[in-house]
Amino acid sequence: xxxxxxxxxxxxxxxxxxxxxxxxxxxxxxxxxxxxxxxxxxxxxxxxxxxxxxxxxxxxxxxxxxxxxxxxxxxxxxxxxxxxxxxxxxxxxxxxxxxxxxxxxxxxxxxxxxxxxxxxxxxxxxxxxxxxxxxxxxxxxxxxxxxxxxxxxxxxxxxxxxxxxxxxxxxxxxxxxxxxxxxxxxxxxxxxxxxxxxxxxxxxxxxxxxxxxxxxxxxxxxxxxxxxxxxxxxxxxxxxxxxxxxxxxxxxxxxxxxxxxxxxxxxxxxxxxxxxxxxxxxxxxxxxxxxxxxxxxxxxxxxxxxxxxxxxxxxxxxxxxxxxxxxxxxxxxxxxxxxxxxxxxxxxxxxxxxxxxxxxxxxxxxxxxxxxxxxxxxxxxxxxxxxxxxxxxxxxxxxxxxxxxxxxxxxxxxxxxxxxxxxxxxxxxxxxxxxxxxxxxxxxxxxxxxxxxxxxxxxxxxxxxxxxxxxxxxxxxxxxxxxxxxxxxxxxxxxxxxxxxxxxxxxxxxxxxxxxxxxxxxxxxxxxxxxxxxxxxxxxxxxxxxxxxxxxxxxxxxxxxxxxxxxxxxxxxxxxxxxxxxxxx
Amino acid sequence: xxxxxxxxxxxxxxxxxxxxxxxxxxxxxxxxxxxxxxxxxxxxxxxxxxxxxxxxxxxxxxxxxxxxxxxxxxxxxxxxxxxxxxxxxxxxxxxxxxxxxxxxxxxxxxxxxxxxxxxxxxxxxxxxxxxxxxxxxxxxxxxxxxxxxxxxxxxxxxxxxxxxxxxxxxxxxxxxxxxxxxxxxxxxxxxxxxxxxxxxxxxxxxxxxxxxxxxxxxxxxxxxxxxxxxxxxxxxxxxxxxxxxxxxxxxxxxxxxxxxxxxxxxxxxxxxxxxxxxxxxxxxxxxxxxxxxxxxxxxxxxxxxxxxxxxxxxxxxxxxxxxxxxxxxxxxxxxxxxxxxxxxxxxxxxxxxxxxxx
Numbered sequence: 001x002x003x004x005x006x007x008x009x010x011x012x013x014x015x016x017x018x019x020x021x022x023x024x025x026x027x028x029x030x031x032x033x034x035x036x037x038x039x040x041x042x043x044x045x046x047x048x049x050x051x052x053x054x055x056x057x058x059x060x061x062x063x064x065x066x067x068x069x070x071x072x073x074x075x076x077x078x079x080x081x082x083x084x085x086x087x088x089x090x091x092x093x094x095x096x097x098x099x100x101x102x103x104x105x106x107x108x109x110x111x112x113x114x115x116x117x118x119x120x121x122x123x124x125x126x127x128x129x130x131x132x133x134x135x136x137x138x139x140x141x142x143x144x145x146x147x148x149x150x151x152x153x154x155x156x157x158x159x160x161x162x163x164x165x166x167x168x169x170x171x172x173x174x175x176x177x178x179x180x181x182x183x184x185x186x187x188x189x190x191x192x193x194x195x196x197x198x199x200x201x202x203x204x205x206x207x208x209x210x211x212x213x214x215x216x217x218x219x220x221x222x223x224x225x226x227x228x229x230x231x232x233x234x235x236x237x238x239x240x241x242x243x244x245x246x247x248x249x250x251x252x253x254x255x256x257x258x259x260x261x262x263x264x265x266x267x268x269x270x271x272x273x274x275x276x277x278x279x280x281x282x283x284x285x286x287x288x289x290x291x292x293x294x295x296x297x298x299x300x301x302x303x304x305x306x307x308x309x310x311x312x313x314x315x316x317x318x319x320x321x322x323x324x325x326x327x328x329x330x331x332x333x334x335x336x337x338x339x340x341x342x343x344x345x346x347x348x349x350x351x352x353x354x355x356x357x358x359x360x361x362x363x364x365x366x367x368x369x370x371x372x373x374x375x376x377x378x379x380x381x382x383x384x385x386x387x388x389x390x391x392x393x394x395x396x397x398x399x400x401x402x403x404x405x406x407x408x409x410x411x412x413x414x415x416x417x418x419x420x421x422x423x424x425x426x427x428x429x430x431x432x433x434x435x436x437x438x439x440x441x442x443x444x445x446x447x448x449x450x451x452x453x454x455x456x457x458x459x460x461x462x463x464x465x466x467x468x469x470x471x472x473x474x475x476x477x478x479x480x481x482x483x484x485x486x487x488x489x490x491x492x493x494x495x496x497x498x499x500x501x502x503x504x505x506x507x508x509x510x511x512x513x514x515x516x517x518x519x520x521x522x523x524x525x526x527x528x529x530x531x532x533x534x535x536x537x538x539x540x541x542x543x544x545x546x547x548x549x550x551x552x553x554x555x556x557x558x559x560x561x562x563x564x565x566x567x568x569x570x571x572x573x574x575x576x577x578x579x580x581x582x583x584x585x
Numbered sequence: 586x587x588x589x590x591x592x593x594x595x596x597x598x599x600x601x602x603x604x605x606x607x608x609x610x611x612x613x614x615x616x617x618x619x620x621x622x623x624x625x626x627x628x629x630x631x632x633x634x635x636x637x638x639x640x641x642x643x644x645x646x647x648x649x650x651x652x653x654x655x656x657x658x659x660x661x662x663x664x665x666x667x668x669x670x671x672x673x674x675x676x677x678x679x680x681x682x683x684x685x686x687x688x689x690x691x692x693x694x695x696x697x698x699x700x701x702x703x704x705x706x707x708x709x710x711x712x713x714x715x716x717x718x719x720x721x722x723x724x725x726x727x728x729x730x731x732x733x734x735x736x737x738x739x740x741x742x743x744x745x746x747x748x749x750x751x752x753x754x755x756x757x758x759x760x761x762x763x764x765x766x767x768x769x770x771x772x773x774x775x776x777x778x779x780x781x782x783x784x785x786x787x788x789x790x791x792x793x794x795x796x797x798x799x800x801x802x803x804x805x806x807x808x809x810x811x812x813x814x815x816x817x818x819x820x821x822x823x824x825x826x827x828x829x830x831x832x833x834x835x836x837x838x839x840x841x842x843x844x845x846x847x848x849x850x851x852x853x854x855x856x857x858x859x860x861x862x863x864x865x866x867x868x869x870x871x872x873x874x875x876x877x878x879x880x881x882x883x884x885x886x887x888x889x890x891x892x893x894x895x896x897x898x899x900x901x902x903x904x905x906x907x908x909x910x911x912x913x914x915x916x917x918x919x920x921x922x923x924x925x926x927x928x929x930x931x932x933x934x935x936x937x938x939x940x941x942x943x
Binding site: 036046053217218219220222238240243244246273277283284287307464 | 702775783891896
């Protein structure tokens with residue numbers, strides 16, 4: 001065979017490949033006849049087990065449609081509403097007992113009714129020390145017991161150990177699992193909820209528990225679609241690893257005639273495609289291959305908004321998110337690996353003046369972010385301390401403050417310095433951040449801004465895992481990261497209690513003293529929202545004054561939804577859209 | 586001959602990584618059980634020990650340990666620290682247990698992230714990487730060999746010069762750039778929206794019950810752009826390798842002799858030149874095996890391909906050491922296999938090469 005003949009064949013083969021490809025393309029078509037909603041998520045969940053494994057936002061998204069909780073936060077109002085119970089809890093005068101009555105129409109997939117035993121079993125499985133659910137178990141530490149009402153099989157009381165603002169919300173994220181399905185032999189019946197709290201809990205004392213738990217913890221329970229059962233309107237019908245998760249509407253589901261928005265199930269299927277990069281998400285929207293999208297980057301979103309076809313076919317909008325980008329400052333450095341640069345709050349305030357937050361907002365996120373002066377978002381109107389003023393970018397003010405704190409450029413190298421313990425130290429520090437292109441932009445803008453006042457910022461990009469390790473070990477000068485919370489302000493102790501600095505918890509900056517700790521403890525025990533709000537505002541003022549953290553802003557969520565649906569709602573709380581409520585026009 | 590010793594060295598390195606990885610595996614698994622809950626801190630160590638026993642982490646690390654006498658006697662004379670103290674543990678050790686599990690059961694442990702057996706994770710993600718890598722290899726060899734041979738035959742002529750320029754340009758383009766450009770132009774309705782922008786199948790239409798050929802036609806468009814990205818730089822590299830090898834052979838005296846004997850150009854090319862210029866190509870073939878399993882993090886991420894590249898990336902991000910170590914071991918094994926296959930192919934391509942003792 002001659003060479004040019006071979007070349008011809010090579011071209012023909014390549015051409016055939018392309019033709020086959022194009023022929024296959026014809027498979028692609030819309031899904032307008034059946035209401036199949038296609039959305040995307042950047043990563044798949046590590047598990048879809050309702051109790052065990054590592055929780056993630058992807059898991060929450062799937063559970064939104066496949067699982068149910070007794071109560072939940074209404075995305076529209078951010079208020080708690082009953083779901084599987086007839087009404088919200090009847091609270092005892094001492095605020096430690098919460099009584100609920102289950103709805104009598106709730107059925108598991110096998111037709112069995114939801115019982116109080118299921119609630120107790122779920123709580124036991126969650127609280128058991130050998131259940132593989134560490135990241136959520138501590139949420140239920142304050143549950144002392146759940147007691148059945150002897151006179152009403154659907155009624156029970158949750159008894160809390162201590163007063164805690166979160167007690168009434170305790171069932172908002174507890175996805176119920178069926179006792180009959182998981183523990184038909186009654187292994188868990190031998191153990192009470194208080195037993196689970198015994199600090200000397202020994203699984204071997206309870207016959208069969210260790211073996212049963214080994215099976216319960218098995219990873220397959222979170223991956224095998226046949227084992228992923230729940231009370232939601234949808235069941236996971238297919239999980240193609242790192243490709244897509246398909247949720248199919250159940251037939252004869254118990255809640256199909258319910259009028260509650262969370263029990264509507266208009267789409268016959270909800271498909272969650274796993275698309276890790278923004279460019280593909282952007283193209284998928286352009287190609288009309290996604291019906292709802294909540295993860296677009298700002299640039300892609302703005303580019304889409306300029307496209308007529310997009311505007312003809314999609315609703316689009318932004319909502320605030322309960323997240324905040326921020327800079328943790330190490331206020332208690334060890335003085336060896338990290339010099340004592342930021343122990344003085346005047347210096348920390350100067351750094352705040354040197355952080356060009358508005359410019360960052362304008363340049364990097366195109367103004368699609370909401371600034372905040374404290375650890376709570378302004379959308380928490382009742383709790384946010386709006387007397388705290390946003391700190392502007394002001395180089396002169398920063399220079400004055402630094403000079404006042406003793407930091408001057410004594411050697412003319414444009415970097416301020418100061419003698420600490422007899423040794424000259426330059427005002428030069430590392431800003432540690434997770435190495436993403438956007439974060440790099442933040443850091444470079446800050447570096448330029450800081451240099452104007454004689455502060456040397458050295459970028460320190462690391463991967464996300466290393467960032468967490470460094471944060472917990474207090475191995476940083478300043479750290480760029482983000483926090484998020486739920487619809488009710490979280491326990492501020494996580495970020496500000498000194499205990500959580502000493503035990504390498506998430507008080508990364510080292511803020512706090514006896515007064516702030518006491519205020520946090522009081523606010524956590526306060527069940528009256530108005531009184532708690534006063535305390536939280538006071539704490540916000542203390543944090544503002546000490547400046548252990550420079551709060552940047554919360555980036556808005558960008559949402560696009562196909563116009564083939566009736567006008568949808570867009571919400572602050574994740575996932576931002578109620579996919580089950582998307583009804584074809 | 587060196588295959589088995591090299592493989593043992595690889596398993597030892599993998600095992601050392603496993604043992605020396607930051608954090609105690611038992612503690613990490615128990616953290617998943619106890620977390621930061623205040624209640625259980627009292628019996629935390631007990632649970633860790635139990636987990637350590639279950640996982641065999643309480644056993645000696647290796648078949649033997651070498652220490653000094655002073656390490657076991659706190660109040661020993663100074664000279665004890667110069668006397669070696671060797672202990673043998675037989676097969677009751679972590680390495681033996683780890684290796685036996687791999688060899689006998691293919692058990693690489695459990696993923697910290699998904700809690701699934703590591704081997705399942707690999708089996709789940711391997712097919713797409715394997716398909717893309719093998720198709721890409723076939724295409725790359727299928728296209729680059731004729732180009733290289735033709736360029737060698739037409740050395741210095743128009744085709745040679747144009748193909749050289751074109752191939753050098755292709756070779757110099759980074760794959761993330763090419764992938765992005767392909768997406769922008771060929772998966773974008775504003776230009777040529779011919780191909781899907783992500784994934785390997787249409788989640789709405791795809792049906793597991795379809796016959797294989799229907800599935801294949803469905804998958805084809807999803808594979809075109811990733812395949813081009815996988816392949817273009819290999820074509821550039823391989824065809825230049827092929828050209829260089831062929832030119833060297835064209836200059837040999839026996840080719841002149843063959844021509845003098847009146848053999849046709851086609852016979853000379855394929856019977857004498859092609860076979861003898863395969864050595865550099867066979868060398869590169871050795872690398873196909875590990876690449877076929879590891880895939881490409883960048884390409885798989887950009888095209889949302891659920892393959893090993895993304896799996897490795899996720900494992901690294903999540904510090905999922907059992908997965909990392911398993912992949913390291915498999916890559917080592919396949920690299921050695923690649924070299925073994927190359928050696929066999931060398932002997933097949935060139936009868937002068939022989940591995941037997943003379």
